[in-house]
Amino acid sequence: MMTVDDIFDDDRHNPPSERSLPWEETRGGVTVVVKPKPHWAEDMRAFRLDAREYCRYADWSAHGPRSRFYGHIDTSGDDVMLKARAMIAREIADGFWD
Known part of the structure; x- marks a missing residue:
C-alpha cells in the first residue's frame, strides 16, 4: 500500500x-511551494511557505528570492501542501491508491 509520502x-x-x-x-x-499548473493557466504559482504571498513560477525560476511576490488573501505555501496531503490521504482511504 502506498503512503502519502510515496x-x-x-x-x-x-x-x-x-x-x-x-x-x-x-x-x-527562501522556501516556496510550487502549485502545479492547471490546464487553463499561463504559468504556475510559487507560494512562500510561511507567508500569504505568491509569484509566478517563471519569475521564481529566473530570479529566486529576488522575485516580486504579491500578497494573497488566504493562501500560503503551507496551506497548499496541507490541502494536497489531505486530498491524497482521503484518496488512499477511499481505495484509489493501491
Missing part, C-alpha cells in the same frame, strides 16, 4: 511542467 516522491520524478502535486523549492534562504 505518492509525493513518485510525482517528483516528473519534470515540473508534468507534475500534478505541489512541491517545495528553496533558493537563497
Whole structure:
C-alpha cells in the first residue's frame, strides 16, 4: 500500500511542467511551494511557505528570492501542501491508491 509520502516522491520524478502535486523549492534562504499548473493557466504559482504571498513560477525560476511576490488573501505555501496531503490521504482511504 502506498503512503502519502510515496505518492509525493513518485510525482517528483516528473519534470515540473508534468507534475500534478505541489512541491517545495528553496533558493537563497527562501522556501516556496510550487502549485502545479492547471490546464487553463499561463504559468504556475510559487507560494512562500510561511507567508500569504505568491509569484509566478517563471519569475521564481529566473530570479529566486529576488522575485516580486504579491500578497494573497488566504493562501500560503503551507496551506497548499496541507490541502494536497489531505486530498491524497482521503484518496488512499477511499481505495484509489493501491
